[in-house]
Amino acid sequence: MSIKKFIGLFLSVGTCAYATGSNTLNGPTFLFSAANPRPAAIYHAFDMPIISSPGTAGATFTGASTDILNSAKLQDLANKGYTHIQLPPFQYCSPAQDGTKPKLGPSDKQYPDVWFLGYSNYICVLDSNYATTASGLEATGGTDPKKYGTTATDGTTAIGYYLGSPRYGTMADLKALITAAQGYALGIIMDVQFNQVSFDLAGTGSQSSAITNPSVLHPMTIPSGGSTPTLSSINFPSGFFNAYQGEPNWDIPSQAQTTWKFGPDLNTGHTKVQEMIVNYLKLLKDLSVAGLRVDGLKQIPISDWNAILSQARTAGVTFNYGYGEAFNVTVPTLSPYVAIMPVLDFALQDVVGNVFANDASVSTLVAPASLGNTQSAVTLSAGHDFYPNISTGGFHKFYTTPKSVHTHTDTPANLPNACAACTFNRNDLANMIDSQLAIAYMLSRRDGSPLIIRFDDDKDVYDVSFNPKGKNIIKNALAFRKAMDANMAPHEYMVALNSDVLLIARQFGFALINKGGRSRTIPLNDLSIPPPSSPAYVPNNLYIPDTTYNSATNAGGSYYQDVSDAGIKYTKSSTAFVSITGGSSLILPSRNAKFFVLQYPTGLSARSVVFQVNNATTSLGQQMGVVGSHPLLGNGAIRPDFLNIMMNQGASPALANLWRTIPISFPAGSTVSPYTVPYKFAVINSDGTIAAQEGTSTSLTISSTGTGGSEAHSYSGGGGGGSSTVSFRVGSAYTAWGQNVYVIGSSTELGSWNTANAVIMSPTSYPTWTKTVIFNNPSFPIAYKYIKKSGTSVTWLSGSDKTIPGTTSVNDTWS
Template sequence: MSPVLRPRSADAVEQRHPGTPRGRGSRRLLPGGLLLASALAAGALLPLSLQSAAHASSPNGGDVIANLFEWNWPSVAQECTDVLGPKGYGAVQVAPPEDSIRIGGAPHAWWDVYQPVGYDLNSRMGTEAQFKDMVTACHTAGVKVYSDVVLNHMAGADQSSTDSYGGDTFSTGAQSYSQVPYSSADFHQYPANCPNSGMAINDWNNQTQVQECDLSNLEDLYSESDDVRTKEAAYLNKLIGYGVDGFRVDAAKHINQNDFANIESRLNTTLWGQRPYILQEVFPGSGGNLAPSAFEANGSVIGFDYADTLKSQFQGNIAGLKTFGSSGLEPSAKEGAMVTNHDTERDGSTLSYKNGSQYTLATEFMLARGYGTPSVYSGFAFANRDDSPPADSSGFVTRTDCGSGAWVCTDRVRGIANMVDWHNAAAGQSVANWWDNGNNAIAFSRGSTAWIALNNSGAAVTQTFSTGLAAGTYCDIIHGDISSSGTCGGPTVTVDAAGKATVTVNPGDSVALYARTAPCTTDCPTSPPPSGTVNETFNETKTTVPGQNVYLTGSIPALGNWSTDAAIALSSASYPVWRATVALPANTSFEYKYIVKDAAGTVTWESGANHTARTGSTDGTLNDTWGSTGQVTVTFDETKTTVPGQNVYLTGSIPALANWSTDAAIKLSPTAYPTWTATLNIPANTSFEYKYILKDAAGTVTWESGSNRTFTIPASGPVTLNDTWK
């Protein structure tokens, strides 16, 4: 059973077969993927320094692009403000903003927007005013805006609709588009330009046909004409004037390179004083002057080759990633790296959200490897190839709701979002300290700044790795966030003086560490929590099968607001007890549940009612068993006089008390010194033994003397145990 509130859900060929109704080529998608776990040094983090005035702010300096496919403009603005800017994304890619055909009846297919009918900016994503506001909001957050633009063609010659989202007047039959305006003289024709009657592309290796005939019946603009070039450059300069920083050029393969170079030469400098970034859609499969490399002089090209390579590795043996980028890809400076996009996720040629953890892992690897300009794709869930994004009855796209199950907000997934800053911190550092097991587990560092381990197999991998990092305790950012005060909301990894760390990487998972600031060298997970919070430790007893991992989510933001994508991963180091320590607001009531995710990303909720709990003013522990909610709150008060450097801990015979482990023992609070206190939730009617221990600054452990203490939890509580050191 799920909790009261539901979690959210996720997120074509060059030689597209004739009759496919949309404005681009298509390609293939990668299944599979890899998991990266990264950890950020748990020192204080510096917030971005951004000015509030529109366009007076400066870019945050990152290069990672969030491709928010067909999100409407208010939703993009909100995402820039709340997620992309704070997480360090360098840019956001948005849908084509021009007016486009609206084909009657449901479902108003997603590809409507790739059939332009005018260059005004009233579209199914919103109004021109909303577009301008979106760009301003993203700039204020330090995020550049790259707009998808359709310059190769207008609407489909085979479309009878005369309706558009923005109200522009047009006729595909007459090749008349009054808003631009374009007439039949502005389009390639048979036989003057295209040698084929019907304007079809019959030979995909023939440059004339590819660049002067109609792609999928879409009316092909006569880009050799100065009139067409002038109007297209004016459209792009209008966008630049509103603050757009670059363009993803749809169907760029179908525009002669010299023609596009002419258009590009007419473009203004962006408001942030740079030349516009150009990312061209050039499907591989043709050679010579139609190969992706033939377009590099005009800008970068979308990384279909990159995505194909990732798919083959993640569905095979990821040890082969050791030589990734050494050959077979576009040069890094021209590679628009991606795991998937809206075409390839629909034709299955690359990985997509439907591949579960493999998709997440591949995206994390892309961010870690540092080859090309990476793009993180966030679209919408679909059952059929032509499905519309969530929209009203008129086809206008509605607000993105990442908790609805209709949208796939990959840019927000904890491991991916946190890997953006990992990627930024590692910029300029070479791959080093490579390790693999010859199969589906790898690890590597980026110089001495960042390290990651990926496990694409069905069994946990435990290994002592050379990380290249300085000695210290680092936060695993795949499974925990770094707070504004620098504390870690998840598991940590200790790196010794030799730069080595012993790490267990769960199946289909990852661990990643990096140092933005000097790594902390004290008790980072619990010392101290952010002001107004306490560290709550969750212990969940659950037997799993290979490929399954246990996560925690709940009713408050620190527990993901019931989101399965934002759920907190629990460590299996004390299996079958799964554990995580999370900073929660002090003196706050909340509900929570545990979930299991398998290697395919399938989510299983524990049965029964939600767990309920309340934090106190000091750190606490919740001890649960899958499907059971019977808990009693037990306070342990131990009176002990200590010397500086000593702390009192509690351990015992049950999982809630760390199974006699001194390493995992529960630290007591000295707030009421000489009484040391901890409050835990323990299953009702449980009998157990326990003892207190001392740890000094050197880590020396001293047990209290005498026999073990014993107690049986009653059916209800709360209970306080008052003890004195013996």
């Protein structure tokens, strides 16, 4: 393989890239603006009305708050640091006010008025009666609703999705909320569902008749002077619905894309259906909706999505932000949908669930197998589809005691809202803190947009049921993210201090998360773990802990106002990390998180680097990557979160072999003390293994903050000849405080037996340590051994030297 290389190192000061990979793979190319930063935090106003009298709908479940989205609530959310509010679908569902119950399934099963009815749409005749009832149309530039739908069989009657709900509010209420939210710099994200309608469109007869004869389905109409839709005699165009094909297997796209499980399924390949969807998007755009959450992304074929979103963009219908729900926990399965739009990062949800709910090591959070770093993914802990007293099916790892699914008990019609087992799980203190710590992790990260369901936010208060009281984990994490975003903190560096404690350094501050049952004293050494060849990831200066963001102090250079720890600040120097009042060390409580922000974040910067390679020859299924001697470059391997993978830019034949990374932000060095990062380009197989890499490393120099600009370096040859990658693994390597495990050996890459040059390993699953090393022109066998180091103190593994015979991995035990 011959690769001609060109690397563009685009260096800038204080910039941060929030999304996404290549131009051909970022969903915003279709519908959403890639130029807009990702939402810092999304408040999920699940099943939350915007009107004071939401029909007969009560609380979501027994004991749930009955808050409404009024001005006081908007002010509270803005003060906390939320930037967006996600609303439930404002698509009509029957309110069951007269005792009738909508029917959503082919089994004719009846349900009372519950939240999920809003995910089965009413399609309505868009006439003057509808315009009068949905008075919000006046705010869209006119009261003629026909431009927001398509035409029925007669070719003249306009039909389209009904917007407005007796449970949540009318279109006029929605427009008023959007305007009020804009006054608090809050964007409104609408939850939308496009492919399924309500069985109510079949009338009052047997709903299962629609399965064999879709012609019994008719649009609803608004009677003159009325507000409750009734069935019309208008016919849908031929082929408007997919044929019923039985209960689906959700992992088989062809079945998931034609299911009638939640109502008659629209044929989204039909030109009239596509026109109806595009024009409904236009209505939301005209109402000033900021973004979308698209439900059931996998239920619409990718080819139909491409057609729909391309038509929307051609019509000028774009949004600042949006994402879709495509449920799967594996990155390869989610990847095709990332080409459409950003998606919910269920892969990360699975990882954080294993850590915080199932007690896996926090080391798996350092570089998780997720979408968070390569796409503008939305991250979450307990989503509404898995929340107790809400979920109609299974449960996630959060909020289950024991950690398993159960059948709803003590409920009418087998609904979860009054299930006693759900109620117990939801109110279990340990379950609450599991979810809150997961949210703290997601808010402390650089990438992703955490989606926080309102019930988790409700529990994050000073509450006598907490021990200790008033953890305020989410509140403090929101303030931390807001401060980091205010500084455009560009990088993150994570270290598992042990299996329970995680350090997340963000250059202008750092977070410490302790999921364990024991407190931990944080010594200076915990904040000085990065390799000595790199600059300090936690700068020496004055830090304020657990505080509330206050923009009024920005003029003085301070981005934080001390609240919960009034008067207590910490100072980090080259010799200690202690409070300035009494000089005591920091104690990180058990099952809690602490956040520290530089009081005067001046004079700090980062270098944002885009790696690029031209004329790279790859086989089908392979990608390019950049690996190097730095955690951000995988320490010689591809990171599980794919941060150092490269995206093909092949939007045209001229760009077919052009590959780039997303901007990777390194902590800046200085003019006096620059540091270098050796790196190589590599060809990556579909399973993440390295197929080949260039033979000679190139050094990237990170020096002073400078004024930005670019540097270019050209190279020739390479392709992996003369290089070899070996993965080292040593188990049972227990360490004392301050110790780390290193691999050392006879080759230059292993330090030539000089302990000062030994290669540090990572505690990926403590007490197991791992490290991947790239050898240039190796001469096997190579002798090696493991050591434990703390400062100048060195402990050698006993016994004879070990040898690398030429294999790609070695697996050892410290004994």
